Amino acid sequence: MDSEQRRRYQIAMVSTYSPDTSVLDHIVMPDGTEQSQGSDILTLLRTGKVFIVNSRKRNGLILYKRYHAEFAGPGAAVGGEYDCDCQSVLPIGNLSLLTAESYEERQKAYLIRRQWIRLIKQITENPVPQQRVQKILDQFEQYFPPETVAQIPDVTFALLVGVLPQTVGVVRRLGSELDSRFNY
Template sequence: MDSEKRRRYQTAMVSTYYPDTSFLDYIVMPDGAERSYGSDILKKLLSGKVFMVNSRKRNGLILFKQYHAEFAGPGAAVGGDYDRDCQGALPIGNLSLLPPETNEERQKAYLIRRQWIRLIKQITENPTPQQRVQKILDQFEQYFPPEVVALLPDEAFALLVGVLPQTVAVVRRLGSEVDNRFYY
């Protein structure tokens, strides 16, 4: 009986917070515009072919998986078997995807993708959610202009570093002055 109550409570929590349990349906840009995630980019990623994010441009791709997001920055491999579970993609900057021309180029792209994943992993190892948010925002502002970062939805950053979208909104609004005790 106890487990039945717990299961009912958990289901209610999920369905109350995200009625259709499809998180990507609820991502809205900071300016209020809705963003389409069923784009041609997603079709490319799910085609089974491997692409590289153009390393000669300031561009990247946030890849939405079932329970998290990954960032693929300049030079990183995307698509193929690696991203078969991708449910959405958010391009950053003027996205340019190129097919690798040689096996060496493909291997290098996979290594760069791992480096991007390690960078995000290091950020998620910060003990408090607001520190994780501040670090990811700082990193993105190093690679992209602040006005581009400001246009990215709170939900994207939340999925990248494992926090609630509300935490991202508060940190964006108040900066690093946020009181730690509210976000554990």
């Protein structure tokens, strides 16, 4: 359903994260011009309009809320009143947002967003923090290339599954050694 009437936003993958800088390096608009500052997409989400993460691409958007983060994958709705409390964003892959043209499109996109939330919820129900981290890393590596997943900051995965960023770092470094220790 990628039509020319829809406004599309392309966002480049971020390679580094620092609390003192924006989480986006730049946004590439459809006409090829680049804009700096990650606040642009956040401003876009706060307009009250509902957008849909393009389901034809391997992309997604991590939405940083006050005490946690949410992942909106392909087909998921973002923006509107649901994300008015979003404090920052991190695009994954070459993000493409489409405008929701109809009520039916919005409903379907909200259902898909709910499925993404349920997937993360299932992961967070595991009482062992290291297992939660390994599971979220596995899920992301199944969908995105390993080099893309490697660029996602530890703090992001920590906020997604409710662990300390140091736990994510340990699991990333030790990986398979932890598998035998915690009997996955």
